[in-house]
Amino acid sequence: MSKRSSRSIVVDALARVEGEGGLTVRLKGSRVAEVMLRIYEPPRLFEAFLRGRDFREVPDITARICGICPVAYQMSSVSAMEAVCGVPVVGQHRALRRLLYCGEWIESHALHVYMLHAPDFLGYASAIDMAADHPQVVQDALELKKIGNDLVSVLGGREIHPINTRVGGFYRVPTRRELEPLTSRLERALELSLATVRFVSRLEFPDFEQGYEFVSLHDPDEYPLTSGRVVSSNGLDIPVEEFEDHFVEEHVPHSTALHSVRRGHGAYLVGPLARYNLNFDLLPPVAREAATEAGLEPVCRNPFRSIVVRAVELVFACHEALRLIRDYDPPGEAALSVEPRAGVGHGASEAPRGLLYHRYVIDDAGLVQEARIVPPTAQNQKVMENDLWHFVPLNLELPKEDLTWRCEQAIRNYDPCISCATHFLRLELLRE
């Protein structure tokens, strides 16, 4: 193979990712000469048109960034606004936000594990092809996703772009009676999630591990969702307010999404693998046991096994949702009163795809002067490209079609949401 001249893998539009993007891998002999995750979806300029808006409008505007993870955008933005205004949201309001977030994790992870990623491992071009041979698997996926959607609907007012989150709390909080019917359905979702872990643990994974720096939120008492300090596997441990002191965004010509690096360290990985590796002990026993039975160690460095980690997080999300509903004690007021205060607010939460950071500057009338949004897919772009730099040379013996398939699968390990990052995926493998 090393005697072959050069070739390229080109995927013009990657399938089974959210948004529009492509991938080019240029090979010279057995050497990778170039890897470009090309994100060409036009910039969406949310940060620009948020300027001048009232701080209370921001959660509903930023929710529109993504149809898969609108709750994440609401959570990071309300945290930032509440930080500026000095009104921390705690107790049952915070618990309800975790519950809403569990719904989003369930629907997003179920979608990715079964409909977007599993076809890669089972040799199907799409979930539709997979459904013909594995109808029950797809039925289970749809059922699981529906339960996640319904949880978001009950708490968020509707399943897509929910409308019930506000700075200070919610517009309306549910009664215990409204949440109770979800219990039996979440118990079913927990069963389906445990079956999902068993199902994905039997897939075949390429032998590929990398020395990533993992970055996620960390809270001493809970698996991270809505808050925490920013920690890394290389010892970083900072409050969210210091995020931009340590992480910088860079423009690269082939992407309309900014690449993120840790200052002085380079690429880093956010998402399920990072959360799991940095917070394993905080998973409930049922999720830790499922992980162990699936063959996962407390630290996993194989990005292809992220599908198993996502399934373990499904178990966590269902278990956590059940716990939160069981312990729910409706707060007296739907929201705390929040008055604007000039200043800078930082917020971060764990979107299904990883850490989502927001920063806003507002004036004393509560109008946004500046907005900064750093989504997980943007942060993972460099690590996705790095994976291919290392993965392709190990697999040059594969026929072009198979290698292209593997490269796309390697990108889908990250469940990229390009719409968020720019605010799809096609692969090019070029041998010159």
Added chain:
Amino acid sequence: MIRVIGVGNPERGDDGAGRAVARRLRTRKPCGLEVRESDGEALRLLTSWDGVDHVVLVDACRGRGRPGSIHVVDPGDAESLATLQTVSTHSFGVGAAVGLARALHRLPSDLVIYAIEGRDFRVGGGLTPAVNRAVDAVVALLVHLSPPGTASPGPRQGET
């Protein structure tokens, strides 16, 4: 009862044709029709016809004829389904919903798909005049749909 589902994105010009059909049809309070709207996302669409035998789906399409032309799309014809317009950054659309539903034996026993050829799918635009007229034509057609078993639904396959 026939469930009519208007599919599309009203914020993307002619992609809103199906939703416009649903909205105008609703104002006519048609007897025997239950009207719904959908953004076309496959998994939601799939559940939107669960438990219903007779479904009419209206969507915009591209590449089938002149703007404003109305087509009956065969749910069994993948190539035709591919012309249905999915202005979404998410990769599952109407074609995927139908394919998935067939694989899972969750297709309505009677599914008719009307597609209106669009011209302009830009963000923020309204319906173009030809598509606007086609929407009215499809509404007029659906208003006269009879309950299942008493009449055939709509035009022959192909362009009207």
